[in-house]
Amino acid sequence: MDTIWTRDFSAQSYPPLMGEQEREALVIGGGMAGILIARELTDAGVRCAVLEANRVGSGVTAGTTAVVSAQHATLYQDLVKSFGTEKARGYLNANLEAVRAIAERAKSLECDYEERPSLMWSATDGAKMRREAHTVQELGFPAVFTDTAPMGIRCAGAVMFPGMGQFHPLKFLRAMAEGLEIYELSAVRKVKNMTAYTDAGSVRAKSIVFACHFPFMDRRGLYFMKMH
Ligand SMILES: Cc1cc2nc3c(=O)[nH]c(=O)nc-3n(C[C@H](O)[C@H](O)[C@H](O)COP(=O)(O)OP(=O)(O)OC[C@H]3O[C@@H](n4cnc5c(N)ncnc54)[C@H](O)[C@@H]3O)c2cc1C
Structure with missing residues (x-):
């Protein structure tokens, strides 16, 4: 491929x-x-x-698109709903720990690693994105809600995770x-x-x-x- x-x-x-x-x-x-x-x-x-x-x-x-992030669509509101706050927080923290561990390794390797925010947006459902940002904040991570997205993308609402990353996966x-x-x-x-x-x-x-x-x-x- x-x-x-x-x-x-x-x-x-x-x-x-x-x-x-x-x-x-x-x-x-x-x-x-x-x-x-x-x-x-x-x-x-x-x-x-x-x-x-x-x-x-x-x-x-x-x-892969090679985004190194703890953000997976609007997963956290679903996790809280299905499994409760503690399990959702455990999942978030495990993902943040994984991002940290990858960043720690990647920074000393030749792999074009850059710390970048990750952004998930919806063209139509701003309320859902606002809910997601709020849920993640409640779980203890400073996600940010915004109603604009870069590159002129039509955006009703977006959630930004600061401090995530990208690299050349191969x-x-x-x-x-x-x-x-x-x-x-x-x-x-x-x-x-x-x-x-x-x-x-x-x-x-x-x-x-x-x-x-x-x-x-x-x-x-x-x-x-x-x-x-
Ligand atoms: C379009 C796209 C975008 C993505 N974007 C992201 C992203 O931004 N961030 C993110 O974290 N993840 C992303 N993912 C997911 C991520 O890329 C995958 O989860 C990850 O690469 C999977 O790695 P893997 O080792 O499980 O699978 P693979 O890379 O497929 O490795 C499995 C290997 O097993 C080998 N294999 C199969 N059968 C056998 C056998 N019988 N014997 C020996 N070897 C065998 C195959 O040849 C293959 O090399 C994306 C995925 C896609 C498709």
Whole structure:
């Protein structure tokens, strides 16, 4: 997939998996989720490998808009309604902590990181956006309501989160992948008895993370049938 991020970007390449291996942990999928999990595990001293079917960052991660924000549409008013204030606050704080953790790492990497406000707007429903800003303020974060949006967008109301960020996702990923044990062109065909099998090898691990969108093992939840 050719995107604005893949233009003029040279990815690091990794060899395919060959032969039988054993690791403490295995991550299936080398996108933003898989690489960040492998980074955390490796930094914590866990011997971990990543198996990627294609190339690192070539999945959804290559097509992201790369806004690093705790803002997700008008989610917070729905969270408060469905789960109450405490759970909504916990969700907000977990997201703010994630933004902070990414910013902390990104600032020291070559990934074009910039601290920017994030903005969510509605062309028609200003009241909903005002409610969202108020809800987030009540949860403890200084969201700002405004009735104008940049770039001449028609705007009935918008919510702005200060101190969020943006970066080049593939540059960030490339830096985060440095030093990890990664195998590309190594699609996992099946997982059985804590062993993942590719066409040319296998990895047995105590823990296996599915960071490839779908837990395709025929186990609990019968997910493979849902996927079919
Ligand atoms: C248009 C768009 C805009 C977005 N904007 C934002 C945004 O602004 N901010 C934000 O935070 N998020 C945004 N997102 C969401 C974000 O981009 C994704 O949540 C994130 O990139 C997903 O990462 P991932 O690692 O889960 O998936 P992917 O990047 O798709 O990685 C999964 C990897 O698993 C591999 N894989 C699949 N099957 C196997 C297998 N059997 N064996 C081995 N490997 C396998 C794939 O090849 C792939 O590389 C956006 C998404 C889209 C589509």
